[in-house]
Amino acid sequence: MNITRENIDDLNAVVKVDIAKEDYEGKVDKILKDYRKNANIPGFRKGHVPMGMVKKQYGQAVLVDEVNKMLQDALNKYLTEEKLDVLGNPLPKEQENFNWDNDTYSFEFELGLAPEFDVNLDLKDPVTKYNIVADEKMVNNQIENIQKQYGKIKTKEVAEEGDTVAGTFKNEEENIEKEATFELSKLKGKRNLNKFVGAKVGDTVSLKTKDLFEDVHDLQHNLGIEHDRAHELDTDVEFIISEINERELADLDQELFDKLFGEGKVKSVTELKDKIKEDAAKQFVQQSDQQLMNDITEKLIENIQFELPKEFLQKWIQTVGEKPLTDEEAVEEYNNSEKGLRYQLIEGKVVNDNELTVDFNDLKEFTGERIKEQMAQFGQTNPSQKELDDISARILSNQDEVKRLSEQLMNEKLLKFYKENMKFNEKEVTYEEFVKAISK
Structure with a gap:
């Protein structure tokens, strides 16, 4: 077997795989011999069917199956060994006059190669980082809502x-x-x-x-x-x-404070307001962080320029769905997904260049924290470590959950990295101002 590659340009290549008779003959013969041993054909005792008849009936199907297996294995091994960063999957090129009756075969595959680029986080136009604060109006509204709820x-x-x-x-x-x-x-x-x-x-x-x-x-x-x-x-x-x-409205008294936060933890309206601001700030951080990540993503896509193997990707998109797409549908699908692909490449570059990883201990700790947050919402504020470990073990035995939580954790690590390595235009706003700003 011989594999060669022709680079068309920086983003496109063609890989040619030549398979000779000696590459597949032994495997095909072994399978056909096994077929002969077990074949039940009228007029012949089991195991005594002439090999010529077995080859005539099963030969080409076995040949095609084995050659395709060898082809796929060889191609995957080649891409790995050559460390080729490909986009999508290799696309087989159509061949005229291909004949399975020949002894040797040649197959060609188009490759779309990932572009090379650098990620510069020092942007001329910095991203706005919103610090949301609870203003007096919001605090008073929250107090009134509490009084209504318990009134x-x-x-x-x-x-x-x-x-x-x-x-x-x-x-x-x-x-x-x-x-x-x-x-x-x-x-x-x-x-x-x-x-x-x-x-x-x-x-x-x-x-x-x-x-x-x-x-x-x-x-x-x-x-x-x-x-x-x-x-x-x-x-x-x-x-x-x-x-x-x-x-x-319920009275703002010690009975209400104890009911809301536990005995003696809040003792006055001033402390109540401080507690509401503190709790609101925690919720606001999640929202401002999500918006910050969205804005960073958009800004990096806008500022980091590189070419993509557009025509290859459009051809590949036509083949990957449940049913083939027309040329027009593939172009539309590519246009809809291009920004996502660009950020995926940028994110991968940031992760690899800065060795951002998620190991099992990280994931276990992250899962435990999420469990504690959920339990706290139902009043369970002090779960035992054994309880947390048991729930974590059940969650992490589910591969879909592992994938979901790993993506969340990597997202957190990326945001932390961006915060530490990018300059921002920091802006303190009320929640109303924040909503207006991100709605523009």
Whole structure:
């Protein structure tokens, strides 16, 4: 067997594999002899079928199978030994006049080669790193939400601003009849609110679905309709009020503080505000980190330029799905996936050049931390090490979970590396300012 390579350019190559008769003859003969021993053909005793008949019936199928196995093994070994960084998979070239009746065979494969490039993290236009802080408005809103959540419900006959109403939405033509409960503060605009203020239990309120709620998803939920329909629906509905409730705010006292955070951990409204800011900061870090990673990804793709074997990749994309794609479909698919491929190559370069790795001990520790976070959400704040190890072992016995957690951990390591090696334009913002900034 002989393997040669012709480099077309820096990104494309053709590998030729020549297979001679002596490469496959012994394996094919051995398999056919085994067939002969076990063949059941009428008119012949088992094991005494003429070899010529066995070759005629099975010879070419065995030959094709064995040559293809040898071909695949040889090609994989060659790519590994030559340390060729290929994109996609080798594509066999069509051959005219190929004949399995010959003794020697030649196969050619197109290769798409990964480009060579350097990663420079010193960007002229630095990425913005948002530091989100909880402002006084957010803290006060959170306190009010806590007071509502732990306050008492008072049933009323007449609705006022801030109340919660229960009842049934109806529209026969649109086939809507849905029981719903919502806060009047969720309504959009004074016009809708005023229709409820002063209304009594048993009253019917006529409403327009368009711009009924501040969030259209509240319309979807309260009317029990599909997401797309909620965005398009513009019709009249009636709401028959069955119940009006006012939630009395809970007192900000030691009993409430202990219920929220444990006995004696928070002793005043000032400490409550500090605790809310602290908890909010932890949640904000996750969101700002995710946005930072997204922005770094976009900026690196934008700044690190290299060519790709575009035509090869489009041809390869045509072959990898459940059904072949047309040339136009392959071009569209390539255009949709090009940015992802570019970052995949950049990320691989950063990981390899800086020896960022995930070993089993890292993964076990990472898994344990995720388990502790989840258990804390359900009030289990001090699990034993044995309990953590047992749960981790069960999770890490699942290969899909290992893959998912390994990707999460590598993502964390990459972000840590970027934070340590890149310059950022740091900006302190409130959560509202953050949402506006990333929505632009």
